[in-house]
Amino acid sequence: MIVGEQKPLEEIKELVADYERILVLGCGTCVTVCFTGGEKEVGILASSLRMATKIDGQGKVFDEDTVQRQCEWEFLDAVEQEIKEHDLILSTACGIGVQAIVERFPQARVAPAINTTFLGLPEEHGLWTERCxxxxxxxxxxxxxxxxxxxxxxxxxxxxxxxxxxxxxxxxxxxxxxxxxxxxxxxxxxxxxxxxxxxxARDWSTSRDGGPRRLVRQDLRID
Amino acid sequence: MKSGSNLEKVLTEGHFAVTSEMGPPKGTSADFVRKTAEHLKHCCDAMNVTDNQTAIVRMSSLAACAILRQMDIDPVMQMVTRDRNRLAMQSDILGAVALGIRNLLCLTGDHQKFGNHPTAKNVHDLDSIQLEQMIKTMRDEGLFMSGDKISGDVPIFIGAAANPFADPFEFRVLRLAKKIKAGGDFIQTQAVFDIPRFTKWMEMVRDQGLHEQVYILAGLIPMKSAGMARYMKKYVAGLMIPDELVKRMAGASDAKEEGVNIACELIEQIRDIPGVRGIHIMAVAWEKIVPEIVERAQLLPRPIV
Incomplete structure (x- = not known):
C-alpha cells in the first residue's frame, strides 16, 4: 500500500492560513488502511483545525468529506460541487490524489495535509516499513x-x-x-x-531516472 | 603489467607492500597535500587518497592524486559510488589516467547520513563490484560501459576493499571471490585488530585459493588514545577491537606510545599469516606517526622497482 504520514498541525495551519472555506477531503483507499487520511482521520483533523483556528480568533469553515479513491477522476466527480464551493481543498490523500484534483478541477486550490512516505506494509501494530x-x-x-x-x-x-x-x-x-x-x-x-x-549494472531507465513513466495497455484502449 | 604502477611492480616482484593513506583537506590548500605527502613518501609504495571519506566534503581525490603525481608519488585514487553516476565515474577515470594515476580503489562509500551533508541525495548508480567490472572493461577491452570505444589505453591497477569483520562472516570470503571475479587486482582490508578472526578469514581465503588470485593488503589503524579505541569499537560499524586492546590503551601511561607498540605487534602477527602480501596503514589525521611505525616494523627502506 501507499503509506503516508500527516504533516504537523502547525504546518497545516500555515497551509490553510489564507483561506476561509476549507474542505478536508479524505481518501478511502491506501491512506484509510494506514490510518492517515481516511474518513476518521479527516474528522479528527477538521476538528483540530476548527479548535486551533478558533483559539487564534479566525472564523474559518472546515467541511469534511471522503471519497473512495482520490486518484480516480470518476470518484472526484461525485464531489465536484463541494470542491467548487470551497476556496481550499485540504487533501489527506497521497500525492497522486492531490494531483488528480488539480487536473480535474483547474480552478481548485489544493494543499497536501500528509506526506506520502513510501510503498510498504504494516510490519507490526503501528509500524510500517518500506518494501518497494x-x-x-x-x-x-x-x-x-x-x-x-x-x-x-x-x-x-x-x-x-x-x-x-x-x-x-x-x-x-x-x-x-x-x-x-x-x-x-x-x-x-x-x-x-x-x-x-x-x-x-542495472538499467535505471525503467525507474524514475528515465523520466515520468507512462503505461499504455493497447488491449484496454478504447480507440 | 596491467598498469605499470609502483604498487603493481612491488607486489609482482614479491615484496611485502606498504601503502599509506591521506585525507585531503577540507579546503583548497595544495600545500597541505604536499606536506602530508612529503612526510609519508619515503615509507610507502603507494598512497591512498580518500574520496569524501565518511561522507564529509573534502578536496577531490582526483585533484589531490594529481598533486601527488607531480611529486613522483604513486597514488591510489579512491572512488566511491555514492557521489557519482557511471558517466561521471568514467570521465574521472579517463582524467585520472591522463594525469598519470594508475591505481584505483573501488568503494561504495559510507552512507551520507554519517557526514556533513546528511540531507544529500545518494547516487549508487553502480555498486563497488560493478565499478570494478566497468574499469576492467575499460582497461581490457578499451570500451566504455555503453560499448563505445575509448581512444587511448586505460592502464589501471584495480583495487577493492574487503571487510573480514562485517556480517555475515561466512559470506565475506565469497564476496571477496566476487570482487576478484569482477576485476580486482589488489585488496585493502578494513583495519585488523582482531587477529584470530582475521586469521580465520585468511584461512578461508586460502581454502578457496583466492590469495593466489589477488594481492591482499591488511588494513591497520594506529590508535592514538584510549578514547579513540573506545569510540571506534562502539560507533564504527564493521570494526572489531578486542577488549584487551582497549584495556591496554586505557592503562598505558603514554597512550600514543602504546598505540605504536600495538600497531607494530599487529604488523608482526599479520606478516606471519600466509597469503597476506602487504599492509595498508590508515592513520588519517595522525599521518606523522606512520614513518615511525614502518621503521619499527622493519619495513624500511621501501624497495626501488
Whole structure:
C-alpha cells in the first residue's frame, strides 16, 4: 500500500492560513488502511483545525468529506460541487490524489495535509516499513523476495557492504540489513549459489531516472 | 603489467607492500597535500587518497592524486559510488589516467547520513563490484560501459576493499571471490585488530585459493588514545577491537606510545599469516606517526622497482 504520514498541525495551519472555506477531503483507499487520511482521520483533523483556528480568533469553515479513491477522476466527480464551493481543498490523500484534483478541477486550490512516505506494509501494530521502490524492473526472484533497491540504504546489487553488523544496517540499529535477510533466506533454502553470481549494472531507465513513466495497455484502449 | 604502477611492480616482484593513506583537506590548500605527502613518501609504495571519506566534503581525490603525481608519488585514487553516476565515474577515470594515476580503489562509500551533508541525495548508480567490472572493461577491452570505444589505453591497477569483520562472516570470503571475479587486482582490508578472526578469514581465503588470485593488503589503524579505541569499537560499524586492546590503551601511561607498540605487534602477527602480501596503514589525521611505525616494523627502506 501507499503509506503516508500527516504533516504537523502547525504546518497545516500555515497551509490553510489564507483561506476561509476549507474542505478536508479524505481518501478511502491506501491512506484509510494506514490510518492517515481516511474518513476518521479527516474528522479528527477538521476538528483540530476548527479548535486551533478558533483559539487564534479566525472564523474559518472546515467541511469534511471522503471519497473512495482520490486518484480516480470518476470518484472526484461525485464531489465536484463541494470542491467548487470551497476556496481550499485540504487533501489527506497521497500525492497522486492531490494531483488528480488539480487536473480535474483547474480552478481548485489544493494543499497536501500528509506526506506520502513510501510503498510498504504494516510490519507490526503501528509500524510500517518500506518494501518497494517502484523501479520498473522487478528482481525479487533473484533476491529471495527481499528488495535491495528499496531496503538496502545504498541500493546495492551485490551486497552486503562492510557496514552490515549483527543483521543490522550501519545507518540505524532499528533497520535490518536487506542483504543479511537475502543471505539468510537463500541459505535456508539451499540457494546460496545465487548470491555468488555478480549482478551487473542495472538499467535505471525503467525507474524514475528515465523520466515520468507512462503505461499504455493497447488491449484496454478504447480507440 | 596491467598498469605499470609502483604498487603493481612491488607486489609482482614479491615484496611485502606498504601503502599509506591521506585525507585531503577540507579546503583548497595544495600545500597541505604536499606536506602530508612529503612526510609519508619515503615509507610507502603507494598512497591512498580518500574520496569524501565518511561522507564529509573534502578536496577531490582526483585533484589531490594529481598533486601527488607531480611529486613522483604513486597514488591510489579512491572512488566511491555514492557521489557519482557511471558517466561521471568514467570521465574521472579517463582524467585520472591522463594525469598519470594508475591505481584505483573501488568503494561504495559510507552512507551520507554519517557526514556533513546528511540531507544529500545518494547516487549508487553502480555498486563497488560493478565499478570494478566497468574499469576492467575499460582497461581490457578499451570500451566504455555503453560499448563505445575509448581512444587511448586505460592502464589501471584495480583495487577493492574487503571487510573480514562485517556480517555475515561466512559470506565475506565469497564476496571477496566476487570482487576478484569482477576485476580486482589488489585488496585493502578494513583495519585488523582482531587477529584470530582475521586469521580465520585468511584461512578461508586460502581454502578457496583466492590469495593466489589477488594481492591482499591488511588494513591497520594506529590508535592514538584510549578514547579513540573506545569510540571506534562502539560507533564504527564493521570494526572489531578486542577488549584487551582497549584495556591496554586505557592503562598505558603514554597512550600514543602504546598505540605504536600495538600497531607494530599487529604488523608482526599479520606478516606471519600466509597469503597476506602487504599492509595498508590508515592513520588519517595522525599521518606523522606512520614513518615511525614502518621503521619499527622493519619495513624500511621501501624497495626501488
Amino acid at each position: 521502490a517502484a523501479c520498473g524492473e522487478c528482481m525479487l526472484h533473484q533476491t529471495a523476495g527481499v528488495c535491495p533497491i528499496a531496503r538496502c540504504a545504498k541500493s546495492l546489487m551485490n551486497g552486503p557492504c562492510g557496514g552490515s553488523q549483527d543483521g543490522k544496517c550501519e545507518i540505524d540499529p532499528e533497520v535490518a540489513c536487506a542483504w543479511q535477510l537475502i543471505y539468510d533466506r537463500l541459505k535456508a533454502q539451499g540457494r546460496l549459489d545465487q548470491m555468488l553470481e555478480i549482478t551487473p
